[in-house]
Amino acid sequence: MRVSIEWLRQYLKIEQTPEELAEILTRGGIEVGGVEDLNKGFKNIIIGEIKSIKPHPNAQKLQVCDVNIGSEELTIVTGADNILVGDKVPVAVPGAKLPGDKVIEPTDLRGVKSQGMLCSDKELGLEFVGLDRSKGGILILLPDAEVGSKLEDYLGLDNSVLELELYPNRPDCMSMVNVAREVGTLLGLKPKFADWLEVNTPLWPTDVKQKIEIENPELSWRYSALLVEDVVIRPSPRWMRNRLRAAGIRPINNIVDITNYCMLETGQPLHAFDRDRLKGTVRVRLAREGEKLVTLDGVERQLDNSMLVIADDSGPIALAGVMGGLDTEVTASTKRILFESAHFAGANIRRTSRKLGMRSESSSRFEKGVDPHGTVTTLARVAELLLELEAGVPMSFTEHCVCLPPQAEIEVSLKRVNALLGVEYSEQEVEQVFEALNFDYESKPNGKYTVHIPSYRQDLKIEEDMIEEIARIIGYDRIPTTLPQGIQTQGRRTPEQEFRRKVRHTLTEAGMNEILTYSFTKKDSDDIWGRRDMNIPILNPLREELGVMRTSLLPGLLETAARNTARRNLDLLLFEIGNVYWPHKLPLTTLPQEKTLIAGLVQGQSQRHWLVPQIKFDFYFLKGILSQLEMACGVEFTYTRLNNSRYQELLHPGRSAEITVGGEYLGFMGEIFPQLDEEWGLNRPVLFELDFDVLYKNSQTALVAKSYPRFPAIQRDLALVVPQDIPSEAIKNRILELGGELLQTVEIFDVYQGQPVAEGYKSVAFSLRYQSPERTLKDEEVISLNSNILATVQKEFGAQWRK
Amino acid sequence: MVQKERMIGLKAELEKIKKETLHKLEQLNTMEELQDLKVKIMGKKGSLTALLKQMGRLSPEERPKMGQMVNEVRAKFEEAWEAKAKELEQLALAARLEEEKIDITLPGYRLLKGNQHPLSKVIEEIEDIFLGMGFTIAEGPEIETDYYNFEALNLPKDHPARDMQDTFFITEDILLRTQTSPVQVRTMEKMKPKLPVKVIAPGKVFRHDDDATHSPMFHQVEGLLVDKGIRMSDLKGILLYFSRQMFGESREIRLRPSFFPFTEPSAEVDVSCMLCGGEGCRLCKNTGWIEILGSGMVHPRVLEMGGYNPQEVTGFAFGMGVERIAMLKYGIEDMRLLFDNDIRFLKQF
Numbered sequence A: 001m002r003v004s005i006e007w008l009r010q011y012l013k014i015e016q017t018p019e020e021l022a023e024i025l026t027r028g029g030i031e032v033g034g035v036e037d038l039n040k041g042f043k044n045i046i047i048g049e050i051k052s053i054k055p056h057p058n059a060q061k062l063q064v065c066d067v068n069i070g071s072e073e074l075t076i077v078t079g080a081d082n083i084l085v086g087d088k089v090p091v092a093v094p095g096a097k098l099p100g101d102k103v104i105e106p107t108d109l110r111g112v113k114s115q116g117m118l119c120s121d122k123e124l125g126l127e128f129v130g131l132d133r134s135k136g137g138i139l140i141l142l143p144d145a146e147v148g149s150k151l152e153d154y155l156g157l158d159n160s161v162l163e164l165e166l167y168p169n170r171p172d173c174m175s176m177v178n179v180a181r182e183v184g185t186l187l188g189l190k191p192k193f194a195d196w197l198e199v200n201t202p203l204w205p206t207d208v209k210q211k212i213e214i215e216n217p218e219l220s221w222r223y224s225a226l227l228v229e230d231v232v233i234r235p236s237p238r239w240m241r242n243r244l245r246a247a248g249i250r251p252i253n254n255i256v257d258i259t260n261y262c263m264l265e266t267g268q269p270l271h272a273f274d275r276d277r278l279k280g281t282v283r284v285r286l287a288r289e290g291e292k293l294v295t296l297d298g299v300e301r302q303l304d305n306s307m308l309v310i311a312d313d314s315g316p317i318a319l320a321g322v323m324g325g326l327d328t329e330v331t332a333s334t335k336r337i338l339f340e341s342a343h344f345a346g347a348n349i350r351r352t353s354r355k356l357g358m359r360s361e362s363s364s365r366f367e368k369g370v371d372p373h374g375t376v377t378t379l380a381r382v383a384e385l386l387l388e389l390e391a392g393v394p395m396s397f398t399e400h401c402v403c404l405p406p407q408a409e410i411e412v413s414l415k416r417v418n419a420l421l422g423v424e425y426s427e428q429e430v431e432q433v434f435e436a437l438n439f440d441y442e443s444k445p446n447g448k449y450t451v452h453i454p455s456y457r458q459d460l461k462i463e464e465d466m467i468e469e470i471a472r473i474i475g476y477d478r479i480p481t482t483l484p485q486g487i488q489t490q491g492r493r494t495p496e497q498e499f500r501r502k503v504r505h506t507l508t509e510a511g512m513n514e515i516l517t518y519s520f521t522k523k524d525s526d527d528i529w530g531r532r533d534m535n536i537p538i539l540n541p542l543r544e545e546l547g548v549m550r551t552s553l554l555p556g557l558l559e560t561a562a563r564n565t566a567r568r569n570l571d572l573l574l575f576e577i578g579n580v581y582w583p584h585k586l587p588l589t590t591l592p593q594e595k596t597l598i599a600g601l602v603q604g605q606s607q608r609h610w611l612v613p614q615i616k617f618d619f620y621f622l623k624g625i626l627s628q629l630e631m632a633c634g635v636e637f638t639y640t641r642l643n644n645s646r647y648q649e650l651l652h653p654g655r656s657a658e659i660t661v662g663g664e665y666l667g668f669m670g671e672i673f674p675q676l677d678e679e680w681g682l683n684r685p686v687l688f689e690l691d692f693d694v695l696y697k698n699s700q701t702a703l704v705a706k707s708y709p710r711f712p713a714i715q716r717d718l719a720l721v722v723p724q725d726i727p728s729e730a731i732k733n734r735i736l737e738l739g740g741e742l743l744q745t746v747e748i749f750d751v752y753q754g755q756p757v758a759e760g761y762k763s764v765a766f767s768l769r770y771q772s773p774e775r776t777l778k779d780e781e782v783i784s785l786n787s788n789i790l791a792t793v794q795k796e797f798g799a800q801w802r803k
Numbered sequence B: 001m002v003q004k005e006r007m008i009g010l011k012a013e014l015e016k017i018k019k020e021t022l023h024k025l026e027q028l029n030t031m032e033e034l035q036d037l038k039v040k041i042m043g044k045k046g047s048l049t050a051l052l053k054q055m056g057r058l059s060p061e062e063r064p065k066m067g068q069m070v071n072e073v074r075a076k077f078e079e080a081w082e083a084k085a086k087e088l089e090q091l092a093l094a095a096r097l098e099e100e101k102i103d104i105t106l107p108g109y110r111l112l113k114g115n116q117h118p119l120s121k122v123i124e125e126i127e128d129i130f131l132g133m134g135f136t137i138a139e140g141p142e143i144e145t146d147y148y149n150f151e152a153l154n155l156p157k158d159h160p161a162r163d164m165q166d167t168f169f170i171t172e173d174i175l176l177r178t179q180t181s182p183v184q185v186r187t188m189e190k191m192k193p194k195l196p197v198k199v200i201a202p203g204k205v206f207r208h209d210d211d212a213t214h215s216p217m218f219h220q221v222e223g224l225l226v227d228k229g230i231r232m233s234d235l236k237g238i239l240l241y242f243s244r245q246m247f248g249e250s251r252e253i254r255l256r257p258s259f260f261p262f263t264e265p266s267a268e269v270d271v272s273c274m275l276c277g278g279e280g281c282r283l284c285k286n287t288g289w290i291e292i293l294g295s296g297m298v299h300p301r302v303l304e305m306g307g308y309n310p311q312e313v314t315g316f317a318f319g320m321g322v323e324r325i326a327m328l329k330y331g332i333e334d335m336r337l338l339f340d341n342d343i344r345f346l347k348q349f
């Protein structure tokens, strides 16, 4: 809502600057988004009349005009071709300023001296001004412009506008009268309104010929109509045009302007029908399937039986509360008018305007709620203006009123006010608020009140609503700061929440960078990496690439990696912990399962450093990171060759693994399938994706500290040459088994292939650590164990001892 | 007589040894040479030892005299030797220190460490502040029903306030939650009739928006405290504490009347500008205040739908945008950077 300060001053004696007023309103709960100065920065623009137009002697595209600016006649050269002799136009005389601090000087234009400049609306920063002929040329003013006067006076630009950003609970402030009431309450002033605002009952004789019928009383409570004759269509007066423009509405003619002006004033949308085009009874009803209506904007609308329309005997003539029809539009030749002032249910108007993609000043008011008591009052104002503007004669009135909601009464108890706010307001303070609001109230014993809510404040329904009114008018700053009095509780994360945090911290400590990607993704990628045909489509996605809910975190990771790689961020250690969405059934009838996954991607190598060699971010590097996770979670992962046909196309079959924990499937890891990385613009990334719940279920949350024996350990190294296909871990496990109780740990500390190891073989070196909890081991014991191990693995794995 | 001559001869020899030895000692440069000299003088075959062996041939009266003289020389030698040894040791140490000098301007080796995403970091920080005040953490689904996201929050179908939140729909009744507020009702349903209900609910939310200040997915942290006798002043107290923990001890807050369908009274909360301290700057658009969250007293309808009697209990709720707080905290101007995941950007946190 755009509130003109000049208009507001009609009701209230405001001493504050527009900026001060904006601050007061914002602090009072009516947010002011901006204060606009209507003069966009021009000075000394005088209204002139064109006396003659001659072609320029030296330039085809220029014209030379004599322009009367009252005090003198100027010769002005212009390039515009939309002017005629007798036009009133804005003239920038020498010394005048245009927006952007452009100063006008007399200039010589190809041999003719120009004593100023004729201006277009764009050059002046103006909107909705002038005749249609102005479009794309010099601004041509209406004939009522006075030659020699200042343009800003004529257009009322010495004024500012407050741009209210209204919350949906205050549709009443889409009316100048109610804004004045609100400002009055906040400034402690009583607004002065004209008598018409008190009119509640029709002042005109009833029109017996025009029947009105509401067929759907649940969608329309009241339809009032004023019948006007002897209509004369012409421009409305300057003051009205200026106020409409300040409000952001284009002035059209006196009748249209009156409907808009009254709507701005009272908040009640109006519509004017050409009465001579109406056929029979005016009905408020739902449209019938297949009915059509050409609206004022010339578009043919296909209606359905959910849309409320105004119809006459011939069919729909208006979309109720949204837009009128072209057939019954008021035109230059209209002689009789029916002014509609009605109530329509907001929800229906909202649905209709959404369905048809049409929004209007009228529909946006009805959607949020219009005072149903105001229809007649607004018509009284219409009648007054018709007479004042000599636009027509109000003759008679007719209406169908189904019902009007009773005036709300709210019981307010001072005790509850103080208890809910944590304040100690007195009865006097609360009563002052009721008075500032101009609400009637009755005091009852023990600080209790019955407050009568005026019909324009539809947002006030329960005691809490009134408590907010009291709090905001006294000022939220008056509420002290306290701490809750109840029992003290202890805040802690649940074990699962704590575990999620631990996983995140473990991965970052291991060098991984956390990323956060959208929960929706591209269907194609999710089909490949996630669960094909399980992704849930969004009905109204932002973009097609964000069309489905993800079933895997990998597309997001790959996209992130690709974006980084394209920016030459080649070395990447990325992970994400987030939800994927697995439907029980598609299309959804119940909420899907939201599953937390942990996924990551590594690519490239460690930074070059003068002290240490670079480490490749490969399969083993990632496996190392996962082993950090194992340690943190107190679990052991088992890696087996990937046995899932789907991933066999996505991951390198020789460099991928399925991961289980406690015998349960946890996830997988592996290098991306050759060439697939190039398609993504990546360079051999290695990926993993793990199921958070499975990891959590198997994790050891409580740490039990092991104690270590104090007797010295004996270390023996064992290098074996084995066929290259034998998994190192199998040998390691067998060694552990053979070593019995005394063999504490076995680590692989070297793996080697190539000369002098024969083709098809690899050398694997193990470090064995023997230790007894009870005694110091003898060398002979260890030697005998070691040689037994050697003999067995030689036999079982075809291993040779590499001395 | 012979003995006397012997005595003189030994004396002379002793004098010679003393002179030569001390002179030699001065010339030595290494510990090894020093050791050699010691052996040459005092070892089994050393010159001083040899001299002592000859003392047997002196008269009994002269022996002690000679003995004393030898001891004096020996003491003198040892003293000088020790001093020299010390000197050499110090030289050797100095040489070693010089030799071991390194280029201290070369960069050190830093263990690889990753970073948490700024949003998860801010969420954790917010969580920790509220955990400290006795709140627990509640969670709810990201794909929600229309009922929990709107209706149970006092936003019936076709309510104009639904326009405040442009929604992604899955079906007519299932949608991507537009706010973390549905967790309020879910938590109350789960907790009823226990008191207090004291939770925060961080999480992802979704709205049909995409520009420099809006992202189609973003994060909120919801807060809810329902108990007997909860007042709006308590809301103010809790939020003041939070703001100071989050943005600095000298922060102030102010409440502005606002509207949310599920709170009444409702308030927008501003915190005094962390950049200028309230003087007015570009960040706060010269107002000295920055809007950080929405809040209010839980609407009686919402309490009812959560299974509590609004005659007996009251509560407050608040909700804040994590992106906005992260942007304020780290001076980020474009929200899209937070979801761009450029590794250079992420490594700053």
Ligand SMILES: [Zn+2]
Pocket: B273, B274, B275, B276, B277, B278, B279, B280, B281, B282, B283, B284, B285, B286, B288, B289
């Ligand atoms: Zn500031």
